[in-house]
Amino acid sequence: MALLPVDEALERILDGVKPLPEEAVRIAEADGRVLARALTAARTQPPFDASAMDGYAVRAADVETTPAELDVIGESAAGNRFHGKVGPGQAVRIFTGAPVPEGADTILIQENAQSLADGRIEALHPVEKGRHIRRAGLDFRLGQPMLEEGRLLGAATIGLAAAGGHPTLPVTQRPLVAVLATGDELVLPGEPCGPDQIVASNGFAIGALARAEGARILDLGIIPDDAGAITAAVLRARDAGAHVLVTLGGASVGARDLVRQALLDAGMSLDFWKIAMRPGKPLMFGRLDEMRVLGLPGNPVSSLVCAHLFLRPLVARLGQRAFTPDLRSAVLSAPLRANDERRDYVRASVAAGPDGLIATPFPVQDSSMLTTLAASNALIVREPGAAAAETGARCRVLLLG
Template identity: 35%
Template structure:
């Protein structure tokens, strides 16, 4: 039976899906240690200044900068050494004109001092006298109170994805727990009489389940929790029962295969039975992945993926990833790793659809080249043997050899 779709461009399809999603975000509180890659659910302000005391950034001597003005190796400045600043607590000494206190990196600057002379730029004449061989400016070799962040400063906005450096900055301010978006639970169902678990040996006509595992990995990468709910045969009642059960315990449902318009098309009918409004999009101006389905059932998103592994991964990358970020309230998509490269071959296309073509990168003579890895959408190793993908724009007839393209890395 020929495929007959009323297709939407990918951006329009995603917008239609987002418009039907409820705005509520499930929240939870986690320790800062466990918050890596989580989406912050509150605006954070600095509870105190950082640093909270003036810190020395070099081993040397705390001084009044004006006491060193004009100092040189031929005409050094002479200062009286009155003691040593302890680490980990306030220094009881106060530096007056003509005096110096020995200090160490990270220690608190003694009262009265406004600069630190590096130890390499001094000479110790005796236990009570040093020579300063080069002048320092006010504020040199120290960090002022609040130079990193001041009390009340905005740290992060809700929706920010927390990075390793963010967690370090938060613990430096004593923030040890955070309110974040709960990780969305994504139920994943594979369908097909021919699909078997990967730990079984396939008989003639059977194939091992690939999509449950690639989609689970993509869900984890996007901050979700994958819930594999098995392989369901091509039977309407069996799929409807499994889908209902899976969606009850999850925030989102992904059904792999069954989304092509054919006599065996079950996914769209099942989605329409799971809740209102049901199927929103069946057919996207995309290759591979044209027969994908997007739906919302009683406030929960449902995606029907093509069964071919490459098609499933392309659709999941374009729709499932952004969807999970939307569910977590992420304000903007994280920057993807992209590189510019020169095409080694033409990539044909047809106006009216976006094409995603895998490419292999090679550095030759100091120039980065992108070699298309052409293959059918049921061949998973075309992606495995590639470094990234190139997008042929919606209204383009293709890309040409020696053209500079943007490669989105896997």
């Protein structure tokens, strides 16, 4: 049976996926969240004409020609305005952010004023009308659109929302991704490792990748090669409300590859198994009630490459995050042999050259080698049946960040 093409596999995984419902969070907890709906200003900013500088609130008519002497009749500070009115030949000491008093129409900055005796100042330079005044509503006005639906919230946008009078924000729920590793050979980092065992790494890497797209992680731990134990772990993920279950390993065709059958026994509807890509051929996808199940290969590199291609866009769509693979054109710095019927994702180092990007494939592409993947910032994408490529040929690269 022909293997499923990568693009069709992604279409099936994303088919029918919609953003999760919204929830309200305190603005102090909104960093990295996504706005579930557009936000409008709940107030006007600034709410009054405010001084942009320290100095004196004056009438422009009084300082058209200088030097000019003025009587200082009071002070306006942020949070404590001057309640009188500025008349001819008068000034009010004012500080940045303070309300401009009635009657004043410009700000004489303090560098251009000289103190005199008896509470008077001398204006040293003329000032045009409206100078150094921030008009009410300069930033935004009540009811004005502030932030669009789907905006990823960060420092500036959270500051804007707070200034707009919002103590809580409507955000899209964060997807819950359950991660299940299986295998008698696996131990956690730091645990005693028997002569036939290896340290589990996939779960930590996959969790980090999913968190980077806004997910919460439910770590189901390492489950031994026991069909009943695997089925029980799968049902724990479902009962916990996981939106995505990621299984790691155990989905191939060996006698001890029990994950696929355990998932079927738990009620999963299998969509596909095995796709036309390298590394990552034994990828599995199905649905268990409302939970989507993504079965990743056990080899660390295969697992992470598949997670970049399939898990990241799935989590991003559930969380209403924009996701576009960063595909670019580059020039090969080394030859590549002809490709077979599978799409190849070749680990590579990409750097800027005088005429664009230069892609250097690593000579050893074994799917167990995390050192190579950690040194890679891109994958060279080779289509099925691609002819051999010489040094200097153009290629397509997927940047990993």
